Amino acid sequence: MRQQPPVRPLSLDSLDVSSKPHVQFLVTEHWSLLATRSMTWSEIFSRTGTYLTVLSAAVIALSLVANATGFGPDFRTFALLILPVVLLIGVGTFFRLIEADVEDAWMVLGMNRLRHAYIELAPELETYFVSSHHDDKPGLMRTYAFRDRVGVTHWMSGSPLVVGVVDAVVTGVLAGVICQAVGAAPAVRTLVGVLTAVMTAVVLGMIGYRKVHQVSRDYHPQFPG
Template identity: 45%
Template structure:
């Protein structure tokens, strides 16, 4: 039978190879996501290890030289180094989270293709088939209704931000101690430095994730 003489059923016959190609792409995105977060966890572990090592060195130095003001310059250097490493780590975690969101959106689109090929499987899917903000969050939370604030506070990005804010507060307090022996100066400079650094990091994260999604292909149905 000639190609032009094929009936409707013959022209639109099932193509199993499409499912194979979609599954290959799906596994590729899953592998990329796994490697990304493996890298992030390694970087966070390195950061915390370096911070712990610097504290140990500082404690050993203090045991040998005594706990006096001569220790402050070394403590300031260690705190500044920790803050630099922590800020770089926070930036990488933020970028990785942004990449992770795009990977999830890509997998949501693939699920939409699976449902198009076999509509009967849709009730059995836990993750979303939509690639807008609602679909992204539905996949992140696996369909459960979770407040956005809880999701943000429990994220890896927020954890690193809090660690960096604590280090910034310690650095501010140390600098204050170098400038003055007054307790209120030390406490005030520490609190101010921690809050300012926390606000800066939150704003950077907001700018990374606050961009509107302009390439939505499968919006959530009303």
């Protein structure tokens, strides 16, 4: 009886890339992340647009009531009813935008890991990738903004910052209306409104920073550069 030759384990490197089922799994996951990221960005634009629409409607309503009542007690009553609702929607939108940005970063890191797998399967393709294949912070920045770091203009143009500033202004206006309702002097109303707006902006900024910093601190990359 002739002895059979030993069976060598199948190596992925010995196969043509197009015949590897692993590539299909990776591509499916990649498209899933792309679709989810697209939905996340659509939600960001939708939530921001909805909040600004509500705010615009509230401003128009306040203007009409002010013209009809001459900024009297009826106007203050109406403002004290509608501004808290607008502020509630705005704060909820701000927190959701922070969460959406964190989710978007996770999906970018996931796609970087998939690119790392592509390069493991076909190392000769590395020079064709514009996005990074490392899942550390520099890799995230490289894929997200095609540079090692983002500047101040990038953060200033972000949806969370815009919504946070609008929330701070709405809070300041609400504080001024409350001061007017209790009979405070104009100078006091102005000072309280400005201080309230500044404090609100600082608090929202700290909350957003702590959320992002916590996620970044607990994350450990698997394929650092």
